[in-house]
Amino acid sequence: MSPKDRARSRNPGYRRVLSRRTLLRGAGSIAIGLPFLSEMRASSVFAADPPPPPRVLTFYFGLGIPSEYQRDGFMSPHLAPLARVADKLALVRGVYYEKGSRSTGNHARGSETVFVGGRRSGASIDQRVLQEAYGGRAPTRIQSLIAGSYSRQDGQSRHIHSWAAPGIATDAPIEDPKRLFDRTFGSLPMDPGSSGPPSETERARAREARYARSVLDTALEQYRYVTSDAFGLSDESKAKVALHVEKIRELEMNIFDPDAEMEAPPATCRAEDPGVFDHPEMIEIQRTTNNEGVRMDVNRWMRLWRAMVDVSVLAFQCDLCRFGNLQLTSGGERIRLYGSYEAYGQTRSYDDGETTHEYWHRLAPGPVEALMLDHVWLYAAEMAHLFERLDDTVVDENGGTLLDNALVMAGTELGNGRAHDVEDVFHLVAGANGRLRTGVIDVDRQATEVYNAGLRALGLSVSMDGDRDYAGSVASELLV
Amino acid sequence: MSWGRSVGRARVRGAWALLGLALACTGEISEPYAPPSIPAGARPATLDACVEVPAPAGTPLLARLTRNEVLASLRDALGLSAEAMESGALGAAAGALPLETRAPATTSSRAQTTTFDHVTAYAALAEAAAEAADLGPFITCRAFRPDCTRSFVEVLGERLFRRPLRDPEVQGFLPVFDLVASEGDDFDVAARLVLRAMLQSPQFLYHLEDRSAGDRVSPRELASRLAYLVWASTPDEALRAAADDGELATAAGLEAAVRRMSDDPRALTASLAFVEDWVALERLEQAARGLTPAETAAMRAETEAFTEAVLWGDDGTGARGGLLDLVTEDWTVLTPALAEVYGLDVPGSGPQRVDLSGVPERRGLLTQPAVLASHANGNRPSIVSRGLFLLRALTCRDIPDPPVGVDTTTTALPETASERARSEERLDPSTGECGLCHRAFDPLAYAFEPFDGTGRYQTEDVHGNATREDGWIPNEDGEVLQPYANVDELIDGLAELPAVRECLAEKPLVYALRRGLGTGAADRCLVLQVEDAARRAGGGYVDLLVAIATHPSFTRLRGEEDRR
Structure with missing residues (x-):
């Protein structure tokens, strides 16, 4: 089924249609952030459905999801929320960064390897595509949108997941919805008058x-x-x-006042100003190296995180940017959650006796495992929420959504939080205009090979500067 | 990046690398824990072994000016007053400049990410500065003629870019004059636009040096290095002249330049910023919960006044001390408000020098409330936080994160157990292997158990346990090197340790070179040589600056070990 067909078959009434062609026809409004007109016109003349522009969005969460909780794929009870969008996703099991490595240093190792393939060895996949497909400059107002919540800033390694070059961070994550809004929609030029x-x-x-x-x-x-x-x-x-x-x-x-090359987006492309969040915990966790962790109301956190997702996704949908990384939590995060988490009609309760990091360390059958399974459920639900948002609007002329057409990847730093290993590291991939297989795919692949498959899916013949031992090798089983 | 010494790549220096660590741990390390080995010969033991050690081969990453450096450079290059820098649009733009990340120093080039906030703040700063600055001194004539326009670009550019401009650089600014002339505005409008553009150009915002022409560091480049070392700001006219006259080509000339610059107030400002970074005072306002802004400000003021008095010879004797004196001096500078925290009565209203020889629990920087409160756990003392701080700040060593699979939470002790009892449980081999690491730093902090999280001295903790201050200084293997009965003996013992003396030379070097030091022979020798030279010259802070400024690693083209 083509993305267009899939898009039509799923909730046809729900999806907003916001195609570029529609925007360009819009009532004399000028669409900033859209491709240069010359580029659009050229492609419209020669093809009814021009291929969607290369876009990459990566999603990161800390501490991993152990492989035993993925045993039944999307039917695994604690991954259940993902079943809602499972027909567009591939759960890739068996991805590793390094075999046999068990060290607390793996928080940093994994955080620096995810989306790159080797530890700080090159650009991450989002930047690799930006550089290869656009020569480093996409025709959008913002080149890369790097945002997230609750990161530890006591070192770069745990909260940077987008690299422009070896060891060169693309940007510092924006961690405040208001600042994210100001950077994206808040700064759009006004009507010409x-x-x-x-x-x-x-x-x-x-x-x-x-x-x-x-x-x-x-x-x-x-x-x-x-x-x-x-x-x-x-x-x-x-x-x-x-x-x-x-x-x-x-x-x-x-x-x-943008010249002819860029036009202001139509009224549909306006995000709600999320306003100012009062989030002292977030400020504290960014600045502290206190390993006892910071107590945090899961509800407050989720309001903040979802506001980040809303603004970010709309920025992608409005073509203000085509590349980015969203981070739910950073590598080795030490947050002590309390309160109840509600999503998809279910409620999960948190016990703030310890940080989630410490609970992973102590993972064993019994109450600790029950707590951590609830935490896995939160990861799955927030991933599902993000993917549903990416899927709620048709953005391209082939009828596809961002989830259909962009390369979307979810990853983390550890395989199993108990062992702190970097094998069987949770990875989800989606999109790339139907070039990626969906479903549960078991592989035995170093991450470099998986990201190389992502590059191929976008039609690029270059490879990641990942782990040298896997240079140029492609996990072709992921490709259609 | 914690000092860049990751275990996996055997970057941890010395036998401390034997130690993995858990931060509050009691438990078994379930898997065999194989400590990383130290490469043989990575650490030349003596100065004698340091002859003819080649510099590291790698190329350093271009460093951006820090927030403080941008503001000071702007102020000094344009002759703006301190009041002008703090008021109006300029003050607002300065306030919007993002803070630096410390990894490992706030000047480290590898930790710098230029965000959109940086760029908007630079733009606002440039616009406000262009309004506030008097451009008269840079303008020779006010006509849209090549002699006037070129001359202005060359004169202003040389000041802001810290060297004469090359022709392509000058050419790049001239179209601004054409635009302004075509709009019908006058010369001064164009001049201000050029200033705005220069302040946002890489030659101003980065420590740019020409590496295209072989291995030569130009006299002007050296002048810039000196200015940012001593002042954290741009060179002045005298330094530019010294560079042009070839005076910086010799060690004697460099020393004369540093000593002259040290008499300038900018040297004091830069030293205060360095010391605050060294003892991580940026954590004061967050770490010490329950303190009012006035209280933390008073604490900070004490540390600044004490630092100024020790390093800059305002201690009554006229002697200028060094970083080690900050640790060992037995007096402080107190205001009446803060004296209450010390349990002292200070007459009058202003800050005063107070002798602490009758206050056995207090001595030097390490017992000042600002430092104690910055390394605490809320309002409670934290042996782990303070021990790690002392290890990092005084020995320049670090300890990796806890090993895998350790339960860092269980304890057989009741909730009411003292901090000391918890630490001793960690160190007891019969309770697990946490002591493998904690024994390297916990005992350093035992002397500070009586100080609560706000820096007050107490003989009982919140649970009523008697506090203790006896302990021992561990050696590199975590064994007892030297017992101490109290803070006084701890400080005496630390002051005698070669590792501490070397570390106090390494810290400013990390700031000066804008990179963490590696474990290779070149960086190791650099530390030993600078420490030796500074000590033989008198051991003062200025002597240390001279030792750094005259070392080949500072004056020649720089290398960097591969630290990725």
Whole structure:
């Protein structure tokens, strides 16, 4: 079944249709964040259904889901929420980062290997696709949206899951829904206003805008010069500076009345301002290295997390960005949850006696296992929620949703939190315009091979700079 | 990244690597725990072995100016006043600059991620600075003629980019004048736009050096390194002149430059920021729950005033001390409000020097409330947090995370057990293997058990247990090296340890080089040589700066061990 057919067969009345073609026909409104018009026109002329643009969204959660809880695939009782979107997902079992490694250092090792394949050995798959498919610059306002909740910032390794180059983080995660909104929808240029002759104030404002653009363009010219061979910068240093440059370009697009190349999105592409969240726990966990962990009301956390998901998904749907990483919790997170978690008509209760990290350490049949199975259920429910949101709107002319057409991957740092190993690491993949198989797929593959399959599914012949022993090897059993 | 020494790659220095660790653990390590081995010869034991050690071969990652460096550079290059920097749009933009991550130092290039917030803050800062700055001194004539426009770009650019501009760089700014002329605005409008662009350019925001022309570090590049080492800011006219006159080409010239720069207030500011980073005071406001902002401000003020007095010779004797003196001096600078925490009565209202020889439990930086409260567990003392802090801050060593499968939560002790009793349970081999690691640092913190999480001294803890302050300094294998009866003896013992003396040279080196030091011979020798030179010159903070500034690793093209 093609993505279009699948999209039509599932909840046809539910899905909003927000195709690019519709947007372009929209009432004279200008769609910022859409591909350059020239690109769109060219593809529309020659193909009825142009292929969807390459997009990658990765989702990370900390501490893993042990393989025994995946035994029955999507029918596993604690993965049940995922069954709602299972026809579009592949649960890939048997992925490893390294065999035989059992160490607490694996929180960092796994966090730095997921979506890369080797430990800080290259770009993560989102950035690899951005670089290969777009030469490093997609025709969107934001190049990469990196966001999440509850990360430990006592070291980069546990909360960075998007890398532009070996050891060079794409961005620091935005962890506040209000800041995420401001970065995406809050900064969209306003309506152009009346069409009469400009007033003196309008003329002055227009002149200031030209000056502001000149300032940024002039600075960008200096970046170009500095990253030429004029100063002998290493590739690594150039990659670091290049990420700075992308942020300046984004600022440029926020400030100016966009020229013909970018149009303002239609009214349907407006996120609700989530407002300011009062989340002292989040601030604390970001700044503290206190290993006793931070107590947190699971409900407050979920309100915050879901607000992050809402804004992020809409940003992808409105084509404000095509690449990103969302992080539910960071590697080795130490949060002590309390309260009741409700999703999909079920309730789970938390016991804040210990952090989830400590509970994983102590995993054994009995009350601790019962608690952790509830926690797995939360992971599954939040993944399902994210996937359903990605699937609720048709975004491409082939009738597909983001879940159909984008490459979507979920991963984590550990196989089993009890052993702290990095084998049988939970991985879900989806999308890529029908090029990926769905269902439960058992493999014996190093992560590099799995990510290489993702690249192939998007039609790219390059490979990940992952684990050298698996360079260029592809987990072809994942491909249709 | 905790000092970049991961166990798996055998980066942990010394025999401390034998130790894995659990942070609050009592229990069995279920699997055989194989400690990582130390590569033979990775640590030259003596200075004599350090002759002709080649520098690390890797290329360092380009470092961005830190938040403090951006603000100080902006202020000093444009001659803005402190008031101007803190008020209006400029103050607001400065406040919006993101804080630095510490990994391992706040200057470390590898921890820097440039976020969208950085870029918006730089833009706002540049716009506000362009409004506030007096550009008169940079303008030779006000016509849209090449002599006027080029001259302005060259003069201002040299100040902001810390070296003469190359022709392509100058050319890049000239179109701004064409635009402004075509809009009918005057020269000064264009000049301010050029300033805005320069302040957002990489030559201002990064520690950019030319590595395309072989292994030469230019005199101006060296001047910049010196300025950011001593001042955390941009070079001044005298330093630029010294560079151009070739005075920085010799060790004597470098020393003269550092000593001259040390008399400038910017050197004091930079030293305070370094010390606060070293003892991790950024945790004060979060870690010490229940303290009011006024209380934490008073604590911080004490540490700053004490640091200034010790390092900069305001202690009444005129002597300028070193980092070790911060640890060993037996006096402090107290306000009446904070004296209450010490249980002392200080007359008057302002800060005053107070002799602590009659206060046996207090001595030096480590017993100051700001430091004690920054390393606590809420309002309770934490032997684990303080022990790890002392290990990292005074020996430059670290301990990896707990080994796999350890139950870090069980204890046979009642809830009311003292911190000391909990630690002794961890260290007891019959209760499990936690002591394999904890014995390396828990005993360092025993002396501080009487200090609660707010830095107050108490003879009983919250459960009524008598507090103790006796303990021992462990050696690298976690065995008893030297027992102590109280804080005084602990500090005396630490001050004698070569590892501590070397660490106090390593810390500022990490800041100066903007990278963590590796375990290879080159970095190890660097520490030994700098420590030796600083000690022989008198051991003061300025002597340490001179030792760093005159070391080849500082003056030559830099390398870096592969630390990925």
